[in-house]
Amino acid sequence: MLKPEIIRSFLLAAASSFLLAGTVSAGSYDDALSSARMGDTRQLTGLLARGIDPNTVDANGNTLLIIASREGNTETVEALLKFRPRVGYRNLAGDSALMLAVLGGHDAVVDVLLAADAPLNHDGWTPLHYAAFEGHMGLFDKLLAAGADINALAPNKSDVLMLAARNGHIDLVRHLVDLGVPLDRRNEAGVSAVEWARSNGNTDIAEIIEAAHTRRR
Incomplete structure (x- = not known):
């Protein structure tokens, strides 16, 4: 039988982990969207590694991949693709990541998305x-x-x-x-x-x- 102090330590560690996860989930939505927009690849990949959905969308239905592609953030797009987002997802206006990369003239992003079989x-x-x-x-x-x-x-x-x-x-x-x-x-x-x-x-x-x-x- 486990000693009471061991049980208390276990429960405290579990509670701390739960609270930490909750804090990450609660504050990470805006951080993820901002990272995709600003091209902060390190922060975004950190959030994704901690469980943020790679298909997270903003109020207009823009996924992280769509946002990063629209802004021409090639390195961020490459990093996002490693988390297997929906490459062909289209926002509320009907635009995909590839469409907005083309619209913005972001050649390098287009190359990356084509290599990932983005729908044409x-x-x-x-x-x-x-x-x-x-x-x-x-x-x-x-x-x-x-x-x-x-x-x-x-x-x-x-x-x-x-x-x-x-x-x-x-x-x-x-x-x-x-x-x-x-x-x-x-x-x-x-x-x-x-x-x-x-x-x-x-x-x-x-x-x-x-x-x-x-x-x-």
Whole structure:
């Protein structure tokens, strides 16, 4: 039979451990989100090692991986992936870690996420749409080489040519024309790439698409 003092010591140690764990859990949520945002890899990995859920989300449904990717914190993204988070998870706006990394032009983060098999093709907006919207041609080609669907339509039925033409990304438009994308699609508002380019003052882009259309006849 154990002596009373041994039992008391055991119970005290167990209670202390419980309280410590409770303190970590109670205060770690904001710390984890802040670490992902600020790129504090050491603090974040420490919290994850102590049991914080790698799929922790903020009020907008952004996971730690989405936040770190959005901010371009490559080292933090790499560290997070070791804890097996949901790589393809999408926030309340429908954005994934890869989508926001592409939107921000964070090439190194995109490379890390592609290596982790982040989804390229899915319903709604895709990483390739974001690359076209922002005119990130290097990332566009990288996503395309990885298997992104160049013909995918956004929720408003816009394609990559429409998005690039709308925002004045002339080099990407030329590239898309050379790749042979359809030139005369219309989105849900009935607007074509040429019309969208002209309405935004991108007449040079409209002329490039019109000339390509003439050559294809």
